[in-house]
Amino acid sequence: MNKLEFYVANGGKFPYIPRRDKIGKSIYISTPNDYYDPVRGQRILEDYLGLFELEEKLGYDGAVILEQHGGPNSLVGQSIVMAAAAISHTREMRIGTVGAILNSYRTPMRYAEEVATLDILSNGRYFFGLPMGIGANYHGLGVMNPTYAREQFREGHEFLKRAFTEREPFSFDGKFYQTEYANLWPRPLQDPYPEAWVPAAGSKDSLSFAAQNGYTYLAVLVPWPILLKNCQIFRDAVEEAGQEWDPRRIVANAHVYVAETDKQARQEAEAHVMSLLQNSLGSPFHDSFPPGHVTIPSLRGMAAGGGYRSKDISTTTYEEGLESGQFIVGSPSTVAERIEEITTKMGAGRLNLTGDMWTMPDWMARKNLTIFAEEVMPRFREPGGKPSWDKSSRAGYRTVSEYGAIAGSPSSCRSRSSRASARSTSAPPTSPSCASPSRTDSAEDRPRRAAARPTLIRNRRSTMSIIVTVRIPDADIERVRQVDADYPELRAQLGESLKRHGNISHRRVYRGNEIMDIDEWESEEGLRAFLAESGPVIAQLAELRGTGKPSDTIWSIY
Template sequence: MSLEFHLFNYGSYPDIPLNDEVENTSYIDLPNEHFDPVRGKWYLDSYLDTLVFGEKLGFDGIHTTTQMGGPVGMTPTANLTAAYLAAKTERIKIGTLGPILNVFQNPMRAAEEIALLDQLSGGRLIVGLPMGHGMNYHTAATMNPAFARERYWESHDLMRKAFTEPGPFEWQGEHFHVPYANLWPKPLQQPYPEVWIPAAGSKLTLEKCAEFHYTYQALFSPRRVLKRNVETFRQAAEKFGYTPGPDQVAAVVFIHVAETDAQARLEAEHHLLFLMQNINRSRQPDAFPPGHFSVESLRGFMTKGGYRDRDIGDMAFEEMMEEGWAIVGSPQTVVDRLGLLSDELGAGKLIHVADFGAMPNWLIRKSLTLMAEEVIPHFRGPGGKPVWAEDDLRTAPTHAEYGALRTEALSPPKARIPGLGVVDVRTAHVEELRKPLRA
C-alpha cells in the first residue's frame, strides 16, 4: 500500500523534573521558573529547523501543534507556527494540529486565521481540529469543560457555514450569537482546506468525521485499539453511504531509524521513556474533566483499552514495541512494521513523530535522513516523489502566475474626486484614463 508521510514533532521544553519529583504532572502547574528563555529559543529553533528539513527530505507534509500552559509544547498556537513554516518552505503541505476551537470566544476568529493561513501558504494548508484534552481547558479557562463537546461542534458548524455560504449572515446558536458572520479573507482552497480530525476513539467524533468526509487521525493508542477505532470510523461512513478509502485514515506513530535494531534502541529507548513518563503523562482528572467525554466514550476508554486506560508512564520499552506505540529499528525493520501497520489499519497517511520530546536535533536529522533514503521509497512509486511534486518540479506559483489567474473584480476600487466624479483608482494616475465612471 502506498503511504503519504507527514512529519510531526512535539517541540517540547525538556529541561523539567522527572514526574515523581513534581506534585501533579508537567502538564498544568509546573512552575515556569523551569523555563529559561535562551534555552527555550535554542530548543524552538531546533524544532522549527527539523520541520523545515522535512521538505528537503521529501515528506508530504509537516505538522505543528497547539499546546498551552506547560512544557509539552512551546507552540501555544499552531496557526502562528504554521505561518512561520509557510514563509520558510515552498511547496510542502503544512498542517496545524490546532486550532482548538473551544479556546476561541468566537469561532469566526478561528475561521479568519485558517483562511489567512491558507492564503499565506499558497493553498498548502491542512487543518487539524482536535477537541483538545482536558489540560487545554484548565489552561485556557474560556469555558466549562462539561460543555466542551457541544460547544466544539457548534463552533465547527458555524465555521463550516462561513466557509461554504455567502455572508454576512446571522448565527444564533446555543453557545454563540454572531450578528454578522462575514468571513474575510476567504481561503485559497475552496470551499475550505483539507480537514483532519484527531481523535482517541470517541464514537461521536468518529461519526462526525465520517459525516463530513474528513480524514480520521488515529491518535496514540495500542494498535489493537487503533484498529477498533478505524473499524468504527468505517462503519460510521457506511451509514452515510460511502466507504472511506486509505486517504481518509492517518495513523500517528513514534518512529526512530538507525543502522541496526540494536543501535536504534540504544538511541531511542531513553527518549521514548522520557516522553511517556513526563510529556504524555497526566492524571485522569486533568485529561478528562467531568463532561469532557460522553459516559459511553469514557467507559470504553477505561474498559476496552486505550491510551489512557492505565498509567502510560509505567510502560517498558518492550511493551511499547509489542503493542505498536512506536516503531524503532533498522530501515528494513521499519519498512516491515510500517507495512503491517498500514495493512491492518488500511491507512494511506502516516504522521511520523520524530523527536520524542527531548531528542537532540542532530539525532532527529540522522533518523529522518535514513527514513527518507531507506524507508519512504518502499511506499512510493517510481521516482519517489511526494504528493506536492507529482505534477512537476516547479516551485510554488509566483506572484505573476497568480496575476494571470485573476478574473475581473466584482467591484473595482473607486474614489470620488471633487469636480470630476467617481474614478477607477487603478488608472486615475494616467491623465487620459482619468475619466469619471459616474457623477
Template sequence: MPYAHLPDDHEKYDSLWVDFPNSMYDPKKGHALYRRYLSELALADRLGFDGLMINEHHSTVYSMMPAPNLIAGALIPQTTAAKLCVMGTLLNFSYPNRVAEEYAMLDVMSGGRLEVAFPLGTGMEYYSNATQINPATARERFEDAFQVVLKAWQEDGPIEHDGPFYSYRMLNPWPRPYQKPHPKVWFVGTGSPETIELATRYETGYASVFVPKEQQDRAYRSFRKAAADKGQTVTPDRLMFSIFCYVGETDEEAEREGKEHVLWYFNNALRTSNHYRMPPGYVSPAALRALLEAGPGWTTGDQRTTMSWEGIQSWRATLGSPETVANQIGRWLDETGAGRVLCHLHLGDMPHWKTVKNLTLFAEEVIPRLRGRVALAPSTAGASA
C-alpha cells in the same frame, strides 16, 4: 516542540501538565529550542516529506506551541512543497470566526498547502484555559463552532449564524480560503462514538493518532461502520494513524540511539494525572465505556506508572534499519487500511543531531520503500472484524 530542560527533581511532580511551575521555563533556552525546531521542520520539507504536523497544547513541557498558527506562519516562507497540517486550534477556547479567518490566511499565504485537524482538546486544556468552558457541554459547543467555520469558508457573506453558543449577525470573514470549498479537514479522536459520528456526518477525515494499537483498530472499525450506515465509502486518505520511530543504519544502532528518547517521551513528556485528563463531564458514558473496555493503557492507566519498552509495544513504535522500519510501517498500513502516517521523528529529549539523522534516513531510505504502497481506493481493512 517539547521543553526538555527539566530540573533534576522533576519526578517528584505528579504532572508535567497544568500545574508544573512555569518558573522552570528559561526563555533563553526556549529561544534556542524554537530556532532549532523550526530548522528541523524546514529540513523535513527539503527532504521531501509530504507534510508537517503542528499542534496546540497549553501549560505543559510537552509542547511549546500554545499558538500553532504562529508556527505555521513562520514556516510558510521557509518551506515550498510540504503540506502544513495544524492539529489545533482548539475551537472551544477561541472565537470560531477568528479561527476561520486565521486558517484562511494561512491557506492563502501558503498557496493552498493547509490542512486542518480539529480536536476537542485534552482534558488538561480545560484546566489551562477559561474555566467557564464546561466540559459537559464541550462537544455541543465544538460542533456549533465548527459550523461557524464551515459557513465562513463556504458561504458568501455577510451571513447570519444563530447557534446554542455562538451568534453572528454579520459573519463576513476576509480573506477566504485558497482551496475550494476549503482545506482538507480532519476530526481527531481516541475512539469515542461522538467524534466518530461527527466525522462521518460531515464526511471529514478521521485521525486516531495517540492511542494504543487495539484501541485504534476498534476506532477504525467503528468509523467504517458509521460511514457505511450513511452510505459513504471510506478511502485510505480519510484515515490517519501515528507512529513513534527511530531509524539507524542497523537494528542494533537504532535501538541504542533511539530507545531512551521514546521512553523519556512516554514517561516524562506525557506524565499527568487522571484528575487532569478527565475533568467531570469531559467523557460521555458511551466513551467512558469504550475506554474501560480497552483495558489498561495510557488512556485509562495511572500516569505515575513507568511505561516499559514492552508496554510501548502495544503502541505503533518501531526502531530499526530502514528495511525493518519500512516493513513494519507497511504492515501497519495493511492492518489499518489508512493512507496517512503521522511520524513522530523527534521524540522528547532527542538531541538535534539524532533528529536530523532520523529525518534524513527516513526520507532517503524509508519513504522510497513505501511510496505507492497505498492506493487511494475504498478501504476495507478490518471491515469484517
C-alpha cells in the same frame, strides 16, 4: 508495500525539567515555569522551525503542527503563528495545524479567518485540525468550561462550516455563539475550505462526526486492539454517509526512530522513548478528562480497561511501547516492515510520525528523518520516490526520498544490465562486490555509521544548493535605498526572475558602508539563466545606485 503519504509532527518539547515524580502531579498544569530557560527555549523553537525546510528537502508530504498549553510538553502554544512561520520557510510541502482548539475562540469566525489567511499565504498547501483538546488545555487556557466541551464544539463547528460555505452574510443564534452579521473575508483558496483532520482517541461520537463531514481521522493514543476496531467503525461510518472510500482518510500515528541496525537504533532511542513515557504524559485522570469532556460510553470503556489512560502510561515498558505500535524503532528494513503491518491492518493511507520524541537533540532528529526519507519512504512510493506535492517531470532528483528510490548501487559496482534495471525500478540491485552499503543490505551486514553521520547531517544540507555572495564595498547606503524606493518596477522584474529560475532565498545585509547579498539557488543552471536574463537590469540598478563592480563568491553545499 502499501502506497503511503508521510507527514511529520515535530515535538518542540522542553525536556530540561526534573523527573515527573519530583515536580508534582501534572506535567500540564502544575509544573512551575521557573524551570523554563529562555535561552534554551529559543534554541528549541529555532531548531523546531529549521526542521520544516529540512523535511521539504527530504521529500516528506507534509508537516503537522500540534499545540499544548500550560506546561513543557510543547513550547508551541499557538500553532497558527508557527504555521505562518513554517509556510514562509517552505515552498511546496503541505503545512497543517492540529490545534488550534475551536472552543478556545470567543467566536469561530476568528478561527475561520485564520484558516483562510493561512490557506492563501501557503498557496493552497494548508490543512487544519478540529481537536477537542485534552482537559488540561481547558484548565490551562482558562476560557472554557469543560463540562460543555462537546456541546460547544458541535455548535462552534456548525458556525465555522457555515462561515466557509455561505456566500451571503448570515446570522447565527446558538447557545454559545450569537451574531446578527457573519461574513467571512477573505475566503480560503481551497474551495470551500482546506482539508480538516480530526484527532480522536476513539469515541464513536468523534468517529461519526469525522466521517459524516468528510474529514480525515488521525488515530491517536489508543491501544492496538481498540485502534483496529475504531478504524473499522470509521470506515463503516464513511460508507453509511455514502462517501467514496479513500485510505488517506485514516492517518496512522507513531513515534519513529530508524538507524543503521536494530541494535544501534535501540541504543540511540531507548532512553528517549522511556523519558517520554515516564515524564511527558504524566497527569491525573481528571486533568485529561474532566466531567463532560468525554462521552459516557467512552468513560465506561476506559473504566473497563479498554482505552486510552486505562493504565498509568509511565509504567509502560520499552517492549510494550513497540508492541502497541505507538513506537517504531529499528533498522530501515525493520521499520518498513512494521509500518507495512500497522498501516495494512488499519487500512491507513498516511503515516504521521514524530521524529524527535521528547529529549532527542536536534542532530539526532535530523539524522533520523534523513535516513527514514532515503531508506524507508521510497519503499512505499511509486517508482521515482516523489512526494505527493511534486508533479514535475525532470531528470535527476529533487528530494532525498527520490534519491533513495533511483540512485541504486554505485555504478562502479554494477554491470551495464544492472544499471539499466535500476533506472526502471524503485528497488536498486545489490552487488556483493560493492564496498559501499546500499539500503538493501541486511541489518547485520550494515556497518555502524552513526559516529560520522550526525556531523554530516547537522552541518550540511541533504541536497545540493548553490550559494552566491555578492559584496559591494564603499556603497552609499542612503542612495541605494532611495533608488530601490524610486524604481520598484526594476526590483519587481528581478524578483520574478529570481522565482522563475529557482532562487530558494535572498538576503541583504548592511555593514557600515558595505552591502552583502546572499542568495541560495537550486542549481547552477538556474543561476546562470537568471544572470543571462536579468544582467541588463542588474547593470542598470548598479549605475543608478552608483555602486562599483561587486566581488562575488560562489560555492556548493551538499
